[in-house]
Amino acid sequence: MAPVGPRSGDAIFSSIDRVNAELFTLTYGAIVRQLLTDLEEVEEVNKQLDQMGYNIGIRLIDEFLAKSGVSRCVDFKETAEMIAKVGFKMFLGVTASVTSWDADGTCCSIILEDNPLVDFVELPDTCQGLYYCNVLSGVIRGALEMVSMKIEVTWTRDVLRGDDAYELQVKLLKQVAEEYPYKDDE
């Protein structure tokens, strides 16, 4: 059977089961609130959100590869395009755009105009250091690590802190060669 070509983010999103974004938004808010009550330190909460995102990302990548039917990306540029156009659309129903490529092609910015995680959210003065959407950076990190890419993700713009959009800077640190879990000789 000939392999099915990669489907567009819109096509996949309309074919999968969906839930109301508000349930998603409110559940995420409940999680952040629980973390803030338990951990109290904003830095700790940031780390915990990133860790949760990482756990989600390592499982999300399987679903992504299965539903989207994409083949191996040729270079990091294609990877970033896939994440922004297909990945975000498939899971969050919004499209992101990729900009600001550096000379090597290893560092870029993913920009989100619309973000279902932050509807109805306002950061109080006591939580100014909080990266509310840090779970997204963990998801991207976890997902790419499962396909042998080590990356670093930082937030450069955040609407909750007064900017006009969400901007994630994704930097490829290295591509790890795939290792077999067993040795041939043994």
Place this chain on the structure above:
Amino acid sequence: MIGVGKMKQYSNVLDKPLSKGKQEVSLTAFAFLFSELVQYNQTQVDNIAELERRLEDAGYAVGSRVLELLCNREKGNRRETRLLGILSFVHSTVWKVLFGKVADSLEKGTEHEDEYMISEKELLVNRFISIPKDMGTFNCGAFVAGIVKGVLDNAGFPAVVTAHFVPIEGQQRPRTTILIKFADEVLKREARLSQ
């Protein structure tokens, strides 16, 4: 660049227009997020009752916000004062908005006057969850029970809400029932209003 407009910046989140509520995310995104919520809470507690309580607390927060949002958007800021009114609001409107369909059934308890049950063949949150044998009667529906409790408490109908599995003949997965037990004051008030 010509033609590219910036999103209007609202300094106050309360000034932003309220969305119509039609935006959707994938079911798997929600399922992953919910599983992280449960896993995180598992690390914070020692026993199942605590875990259920924490999930219920998380759901409570969701429920109180959902009530405000829906009262404003769907009902034009009218307030429910009768018991059946608030129950059918939860059973139809809240369920429809959050889970995409009305709840399977709403029943009045036969043994006690103050008990009502909302049943669902398969709760959305439980769809991808399997409970290991050593966790006994733990039900992640405690999150949904919390949502219902949040809605009822903030609408002025204090109640104790719990989620239970009810095995059904001929079905592999048990049905989930949300049991609502209203406080005395609610019943007294209802009796007074009925006269």
